[in-house]
Amino acid sequence: MSGFSVTVAIQDRITPLLKQLPADLSPARAARPAGQAVQQLCVGHFTALAAARHHGYAPQNFYADAARATRRRDSLTTNNIGATLTIRKQGLVQRYFGGHLEARNGGALAIPANTETYGQSPLEYGSLKLILFNGAKAFGAFVKLGATSQQIALKRRVKGVSTGYKPVASNLGQIVMFWLVREVDQAPDESVLPTDAALQTAAYTGVRSYVTAILDQRRAA
Numbered sequence: 001m002s003g004f005s006v007t008v009a010i011q012d013r014i015t016p017l018l019k020q021l022p023a024d025l026s027p028a029r030a031a032r033p034a035g036q037a038v039q040q041l042c043v044g045h046f047t048a049l050a051a052a053r054h055h056g057y058a059p060q061n062f063y064a065d066a067a068r069a070t071r072r073r074d075s076l077t078t079n080n081i082g083a084t085l086t087i088r089k090q091g092l093v094q095r096y097f098g099g100h101l102e103a104r105n106g107g108a109l110a111i112p113a114n115t116e117t118y119g120q121s122p123l124e125y126g127s128l129k130l131i132l133f134n135g136a137k138a139f140g141a142f143v144k145l146g147a148t149s150q151q152i153a154l155k156r157r158v159k160g161v162s163t164g165y166k167p168v169a170s171n172l173g174q175i176v177m178f179w180l181v182r183e184v185d186q187a188p189d190e191s192v193l194p195t196d197a198a199l200q201t202a203a204y205t206g207v208r209s210y211v212t213a214i215l216d217q218r219r220a221a
Contacts, residue, residue: 035083
């Protein structure tokens with residue numbers, strides 16, 4: 001399974017803090033609290049995305065999985081020069097950077113047609129009907145039971161996806177759940193991760209809290 005490693009460059013901000021540490025403590029020990037703060041930020045970010053982008057009845061979705069993967073103990077590793085947070089969620093890199101996707105071995109890509117199916121797979125829906133088309137970029141669709149091919153009319157574009165089809169009725173999301181295509185160009189979506197500024201602030205805050213706690217303990221001793 002692919003992983004997404006988060007690197008946060010905050011050396012210039014943290015160095016003055018580390019100079020306050022007692023001489024018998026290695027500055028490398030501050031890597032873990034910095035990494036833990038970034039880990040907590042990412043878990044919270046994915047959890048918020050799961051709530052905002054998951055409107056179906058399925059018990060879990062893409063971003064809830066990402067939150068669970070990020071929360072794993074082995075996702076955070078440290079060494080003498082810093083911390084690395086690895087998010088083991090397949091598909092996260094593709095969503096962040098975007099790019100061209102092609103189905104393998106003559107298969108198909110299932111493109112969500114509405115917010116209810118965003119971040120999910122047709123496998124999570126047990127009651128869908130397959131309709132196949134001819135002569136369009138989208139050669140098929142998974143639709144809700146009761147929908148028929150007569151409800152589909154030609155159109156060049158549907159919500160930014162060149163499917164070639166749309167339902168005649170206005171209730172698109174109540175008919176088509178997934179479009180089936182051979183290939184698609186996915187736009188990058190940097191919102192799947194916290195901003196660089198937020199990551200840097202979290203790491204800095206983690207180190208500052210650690211240094212403050214150490215200094216307070218030494219003064220009280």
